[in-house]
Amino acid sequence: MSDEFAQFQEAFFEEAAEHLAIVEEGLLALEQQPKDLELLAKIFRSAHSIKGASGMFGFNAVTQFTHKMETLLDLLRNGEKAVSPPIADLLLKSTDCLKTLIEAVKSGVAVDDEVVQRLAAELASASGAQAPVVPQKQAVAAPTQSEHQARRYLIKWTPPEWLFQRGLDPLQVIKELNGLGELSSVTLDMSRVPDLAEIDPEKCYLSWELQLLTGKDLKTIEAAFEFVREDSKLVIEEREALSVKRETSESGHDTRFTNDDQRAEDGAPKPLGAILVESGVVSPAVLEQALSQQKRVGEILVEQKVVTPQQVEQALQKQKQQESATQTKKTDTASIRVDTAKIDKLINLVGELVITQSMLSDLGARFEIKQLPVLLERVAQLERNTREIQERVMGIRMLPIGTAFSRFPRLVRDLSTKAGKKIQLVLSGEETELDKTVIESIGDPLTHLVRNSADHGLEPPEERLDNNKSEVGTIRLNAFHEGGNICITVEDDGRGLNRDKIVAKAVKQGLIGENDKLSDDQIWPLIFRPGFSTAEKVTDVSGRGVGMDVVKRNIEALGGTVSIKTVTGKGTTFTLKLPLTLAIIEGMTVRVGKETYIVPLLSILESIQPKDGTIKTVVGKGELINVRGTYLPMIRMYDVFVLEPEYTNPMKAILLILETEGERVAVMVDEILGQQQVVIKSMEQNFRKVEGIAGATILGDGTVGFILDVRGLLEIARHGTPIAA
Amino acid sequence: MSKTALIVDDSPTMRQMVAFTLTNAGFTVVEAEHGKDAVNKVAAAGKMDIVVTDLNMPEMDGITLIKELQKLSAFKFTPILMLTTESALEKKQAGKEAGATGWLVKPFNPDTLLKTIAKVLPA
Numbered sequence: 001m002s003d004e005f006a007q008f009q010e011a012f013f014e015e016a017a018e019h020l021a022i023v024e025e026g027l028l029a030l031e032q033q034p035k036d037l038e039l040l041a042k043i044f045r046s047a048h049s050i051k052g053a054s055g056m057f058g059f060n061a062v063t064q065f066t067h068k069m070e071t072l073l074d075l076l077r078n079g080e081k082a083v084s085p086p087i088a089d090l091l092l093k094s095t096d097c098l099k100t101l102i103e104a105v106k107s108g109v110a111v112d113d114e115v116v117q118r119l120a121a122e123l124a125s126a127s128g129a130q131a132p133v134v135p136q137k138q139a140v141a142a143p144t145q146s147e148h149q150a151r152r153y154l155i156k157w158t159p160p161e162w163l164f165q166r167g168l169d170p171l172q173v174i175k176e177l178n179g180l181g182e183l184s185s186v187t188l189d190m191s192r193v194p195d196l197a198e199i200d201p202e203k204c205y206l207s208w209e210l211q212l213l214t215g216k217d218l219k220t221i222e223a224a225f226e227f228v229r230e231d232s233k234l235v236i237e238e239r240e241a242l243s244v245k246r247e248t249s250e251s252g253h254d255t256r257f258t259n260d261d262q263r264a265e266d267g268a269p270k271p272l273g274a275i276l277v278e279s280g281v282v283s284p285a286v287l288e289q290a291l292s293q294q295k296r297v298g299e300i301l302v303e304q305k306v307v308t309p310q311q312v313e314q315a316l317q318k319q320k321q322q323e324s325a326t327q328t329k330k331t332d333t334a335s336i337r338v339d340t341a342k343i344d345k346l347i348n349l350v351g352e353l354v355i356t357q358s359m360l361s362d363l364g365a366r367f368e369i370k371q372l373p374v375l376l377e378r379v380a381q382l383e384r385n386t387r388e389i390q391e392r393v394m395g396i397r398m399l400p401i402g403t404a405f406s407r408f409p410r411l412v413r414d415l416s417t418k419a420g421k422k423i424q425l426v427l428s429g430e431e432t433e434l435d436k437t438v439i440e441s442i443g444d445p446l447t448h449l450v451r452n453s454a455d456h457g458l459e460p461p462e463e464r465l466d467n468n469k470s471e472v473g474t475i476r477l478n479a480f481h482e483g484g485n486i487c488i489t490v491e492d493d494g495r496g497l498n499r500d501k502i503v504a505k506a507v508k509q510g511l512i513g514e515n516d517k518l519s520d521d522q523i524w525p526l527i528f529r530p531g532f533s534t535a536e537k538v539t540d541v542s543g544r545g546v547g548m549d550v551v552k553r554n555i556e557a558l559g560g561t562v563s564i565k566t567v568t569g570k571g572t573t574f575t576l577k578l579p580l581t582l583a584i585i586e587g588m589t590v591r592v593g594k595e596t597y598i599v600p601l602l603s604i605l606e607s608i609q610p611k612d613g614t615i616k617t618v619v620g621k622g623e624l625i626n627v628r629g630t631y632l633p634m635i636r637m638y639d640v641f642v643l644e645p646e647y648t649n650p651m652k653a654i655l656l657i658l659e660t661e662g663e664r665v666a667v668m669v670d671e672i673l674g675q676q677q678v679v680i681k682s683m684e685q686n687f688r689k690v691e692g693i694a695g696a697t698i699l700g701d702g703t704v705g706f707i708l709d710v711r712g713l714l715e716i717a718r719h720g721t722p723i724a725a
Numbered sequence: 726m727s728k729t730a731l732i733v734d735d736s737p738t739m740r741q742m743v744a745f746t747l748t749n750a751g752f753t754v755v756e757a758e759h760g761k762d763a764v765n766k767v768a769a770a771g772k773m774d775i776v777v778t779d780l781n782m783p784e785m786d787g788i789t790l791i792k793e794l795q796k797l798s799a800f801k802f803t804p805i806l807m808l809t810t811e812s813a814l815e816k817k818q819a820g821k822e823a824g825a826t827g828w829l830v831k832p833f834n835p836d837t838l839l840k841t842i843a844k845v846l847p848a
Contacts, residue, residue, distance in 0.1 A: 004835050005742050012738040048781050049736040052810050055832030056742060063832075166826045167775075167804030172844060202801075226844060227827035337737075 005056055010335055012053050016102050019046035021406050024095050027088055028409045034083035044073040050098070059105045062098065065116060068123040069094050075127055090126055092410070094119050114296070121288045128285070150181065152239040153221060155210040160231035163204040168228060170206065176224040181214025211239075336436060338396050346392050353385045387677070394584065397437070401479045401488070402430030404439045408450055408477060415454040422461055422472040423454055429479035434486045438578055441558055442488065445551040449490040449574050450475060452548065457494035457572050467569065469493070485560075485577050485602075493571040497564070502526055524564040528552040585680060587707065589673040589699070590656065593643040596705045597669070598678050598697060603710040605657040605664065607672060610650050622717065625650075625666050627657065633717040634666040640692055640716055646670040660710040665717050667708075676700075680707060692716055728846070729753045729770070733763045733778035733790060734808065739831075743777055743808075746835040747842075760785025764793050767800070775846050776805040777829075780816050788816065791823040804845035808833075 026043040030036065051066035069091065075081040097119050104111040155177070159170055177183060189207035193199070212221065221236055222229060276282045282290075298312040360378050363371065405427050416423040458464075458473035465471055476491040499520065506512045506526045526532060530549040555562050560578035579585075587598035614626040615634065624631040634655070638645035647653040647670055655666045678697040683690055694709035730752040734740045744754045755770050757763035759782040767773065776794065780787035787807060794800040804826040809816060817828050826845045829838060 004746070008738055008742050008745070011741055015736060015738045042783070045735065045781055045783060048810070049739075052779075052808075052831045053736050053738045055810070056739070058832070164802060166821075166824060167802050168826055168845060172846075176844065 009057055012057060013102065013106050014335060014337065015053065016050050019050050020095060020099055020102070021403075022046040024092065024410055025406060027091050027095065028413060030083055031085070031088050031413075034088075037077065037079070040073065040077040040083075044070065044077045047073055050102075054102075057105075059102075061111070061116070062101050062105060065094070065098055065101055065120060068120050068127070069098065072123050072127045081126075081128070087126055090119070090122055094123060121291070124288045125285050150213055150215045152184075153212045153214065154235075154237045154239050155212060155221070156207070156233070156235040157210070157225070158207040158233035159204050159228055161203045161205070162231075163228065165202055166227075170204065170208070173224055173228070174208070174210070177210065177212055177221070180216045180220060180224065181212055183210055184213055185209075185211040207233075336396065336399075342392065342396060346389065346396075349385060349389045349392060353382075353389065356382045356385055390584070390677070394435075397435050398433040399436050399439055400431045400433050401439060401486070402427075404443050404446065405430050405477055405479075407443070407447070411447065411450060412454060412475060415451065419455060420460065421454065421458055423458060424472050424474045426474060426476045427478075428476070432479040432481060432486060434578070438486075438558055441554060442576065442578065445554045445576070446477070446488065446490065448548065448551045449576075450477070453490060453492035453494065453572070453574075457492035457496075459495050463495075482577075485579060488576040488578070489573055490576075491571065491573040496568040496570055496572055497524060497527070497566040498568070499523055505532065524566060527564075528562070584677055585707070586675070587678045587697075588656075588675050589705065590654075590669040591646075591671040591673055592637045592641070592669050593645045595641070595643055596673065596699055596703070597637070598705050598707045599656060599658065599667075600694075600707065600710065601675065603658045603660050605659050607654055607656050608666075609653075610655055612651060615650055625655065627666070630664075632657065632664050632666045633714075634668065635713055635717050636668045638668075640713070658710045658713070660714060663714055665710070665714050667713060678705070678707065727751050727753045728774040729755065729772070731755045731757065731763060731767065731770070731773045731776045731778075733757045733760065733776070733782070733787065735759050735779060735782040739779065739808070743838065746838050747777075749835075750839055750842075759783050760787065760790035760793065763790055767794070767797070772799040773803060775842060776800070776803060777808060777842075778805065779808045780820065788819050788823050791820060791825050795824040806841060806845065 023043050023046050026039050026046070030039055030043070033039070047066055047070045051063055051070055054062040054066065072081075072087070072091065076083055076087070081087070097116060101111055101116065103109075157173075159168075159173075163170060174183070174186065187209040189209065190205070192207065193205040199205075214221070218236060218238075222234075225232060225234060276287065298307075298316070301307045302309050302312060356378060360375075360382065363375060363378060367375070408427070409425055412423050412425040415421075453475050454473075458475070459467070459469075461471045464473065474493050476489070478489045478491070480487055502523055503512070503518075506523075506529075507514050509529075509532070511526060511529060511532075512518065528548050528551070532548065552562050555576055555578070558578055560576055563575045563577070564572065565575070566572040585598075586601040588601050588604055590597050590599055608627065610625055616624050616626070616631070618624055621633065623634040623636075625634045634650070636645075636648075636650075637643070638648075645653075650668055653668050653670055654672060655668050656672075658665050658667055680695040681697060683693055683695050686696070692709055692712040693706045694712070695707045696704050697707060699705045728751070730747045732740055732743045732747070732754055733756075734743065735758055740756050740758075744756055747754050752774075755766055755773065757766050760778075761784040763776075763778070764785070778787045778790055782790075785793075791805055791807075794803070794805065805824065807817065807820045807825050807828040808831055809820075809828055810831045820828065827841060829841045833841075
């Protein structure tokens with residue numbers, strides 16, 4: 001590998017991951033429309049790109065394996081072979097294998113060579129006998145002649161007439177020859193140049209006769225004519241007869257047949273198998289067959305009684321463990337690919353920012369009070385610049401959620417085969433954009449939900465037919481924006497949650513009492529409790545009671561929520577609600593006494609000044625306020641956070657009506673200060689979790705402001721437990 | 726004035742590597758994702774000193790691109806190098822017929838790339 005290119009490895013891994021996704025997606029789509037040649041061409045191109053780029057880094061295992069896939073894909077693409085389910089299956093498996101291979105070079109862990117070899121053999125035999133024709137080598141192994149022995153060559157060269165038209169210059173060739181040794185004579189033959197009137201200035205009518213004294217061999221001299229040789233009249237003669245000694249390469253004992261073109265290029269002898277295939281003695285398929293009968297090291301050692309079968313077994317186990325360790329090892333892609341247009345725009349904006357800044361410092365140097373309007377205008381401009389830069393920078397982190405969805409067609413396909421169910425997956429809203437961190441973190445929870453739907457939610461085909469449903473079950477994944485949030489739904493048209501089973505299980509686990517009267521909305525969330533599964537038998541897919549609690553935990557860690565809607569016999573919908581980004585929110589700053597708080601703008605419905613008689617105190621429920629006929633719980637902020645307020649009389653203060661998850665609450669503050677974007681700093685990381693506070697931020701004057709957690713406030717309103725600040 | 730090179734490859738990694746090598750060698754580089762992109766960029770950039778193109782690309786493949794470039798008077802004598810893998814070598818002939826100057830087999834290292842360019846590009 002070239003060290004200079006090593007820095008591009010990361011880019012390769014990223015690109016390869018994209019290509020692998022394209023290949024996988026394409027193969028799955030191909031099962032539906034096996035004759036789609038355009039799709040095949042696309043898959044082929046992706047495989048081809050992986051092969052080409054991996055070769056640049058010397059990832060030979062990847063290159064070779066991809067080459068085999070490419071060979072088969074090429075046959076499919078050219079219509080020489082039809083796409084059949086076994087072939088699609090083989091290609092999908094190979095894609096997995098390729099993924100593992102790439103993962104292996106990335107993390108530097110060894111791969112189970114046996115799987116690779118087996119798949120490679122399968123690919124080769126699927127490609128049929130005519131497939132892996134070893135490509136003709138351009139530069140054949142250069143014989144290592146003694147180089148110091150200078151010889152004199154006579155070279156007669158008539159280049160093709162189109163030489164100039166291809167952008168070639170004969171002088172370049174002659175210069176290169178001169179670089180090989182000493183050009184003792186150069187004779188130009190102009191006899192073919194026609195009369196001036198007939199000359200086509202774009203054509204080459206010249207010939208040369210050259211004498212070259214060099215220690216280099218014939219091949220090297222010919223290489224100087226590389227791009228013109230085939231179309232030139234070229235004679236190279238050795239003038240002083242010296243014994244030409246060519247080293248013949250002895251074919252070794254390596255019986256492996258590989259497509260390793262590199263070997264030949266390096267001048268290494270070709271494997272015996274390759275030579276046999278090339279000379280047509282055996283077909284590649286026969287060779288692969290023979291190779292597949294080769295015994296494995298373990299078997300041979302056992303036969304020779306060097307090791308016991310148990311020892312081999314142990315070693316294999318160890319290998320397996322290493323293998324699975326590789327697979328579970330999560331590789332974070334720390335880089336992000338950004339459209340250059342986005343970056344150009346950012347650079348422009350930064351330029352504007354610099355201009356504004358210099359205008360401001362210019363103004364500051366000789367400021368007079370009458371210039372105040374100018375100052376304010378410039379500050380407003382600064383604010384516009386900053387806000388736009390901020391938006392653009394955030395935009396860089398935004399990716400379409402499709403990248404997280406792309407794994408599901410394959411997953412569902414595998415699940416449906418495994419569970420013997422017919423499942424159709426419908427994706428929508430793939431273009432919805434959200435923060436990269438969020439996308440990366442929702443993959444696993446979504447996988448759990450989809451698995452859950454496929455395994456528990458959807459019924460087997462017979463049961464569906466009995467219930468007058470279509471034999472094919474449907475799982476829908478949808479993503480859309482709702483306010484400042486993104487909603488992702490996982491919906492199935494299966495049997496729905498079984499209330500009785502959940503209640504029975506919950507009672508058995510002591511989560512609820514036998515006689516508790518609970519509403520459906522209180523029952524469903526029980527499935528998110530750790531260790532909770534009502535599946536009668538544990539399957540390979542789900543039912544171990546691990547997962548749903550993890551789903552909930554992961555989503556909540558992202559500041560999101562999970563909700564369930566289910567109708568018995570009709571299906572279940574899980575809705576994940578996630579913040580668009582984790583770092584910045586649009587907030588309303590409010591004042592209570594001397595403290596400033598920030599209320600997330602999205603949760604504010606309205607602000608009112610209550611009239612006399614609209615506030616009532618109800619025993620056990622605290623204060624309620626009548627807003628246009630609806631009573632809402634009222635919270636005095638100064639009570640919750642134990643502050644000294646300006647107003648204790650609600651008629652003088654301001655009430656913010658806040659809403660979260662369909663519930664509303666009125667919060668009493670002294671004054672509304674204004675609207676601004678705030679950067680969230682975590683409380684947990686810097687201090688500790690405080691009920692009713694979602695985080696903190698630094699305000700314009702440098703003081704700390706707390707961001708209200710509306711949900712937490714609601715809890716406080718419900719339980720009436722104010723906490724001391 | 727530095728020489729200009731047009732690099733056409735649908736693989737960003739390959740493009741970056743070729744661009745890196747050529748930039749280090751003092752070229753001013755224009756990158757294009759595929760043939761169509763290249764044709765558009767050429768329309769904006771005008772003449773180039775050398776073109777290095779992949780063959781297998783979406784939208785417009787390398788052979789078609791070479792044919793398109795041949796139609797432009799500014800590219801009539803511009804050397805065009807094809808980047809191919811071993812398995813695509815049979816396309817070499819088609820590329821030559823279309824008007825390509827030479828070819829370079831992937832994988833290659835910076836040295837061979839620059840040497841091959843030196844072969845076709847008058848210093």
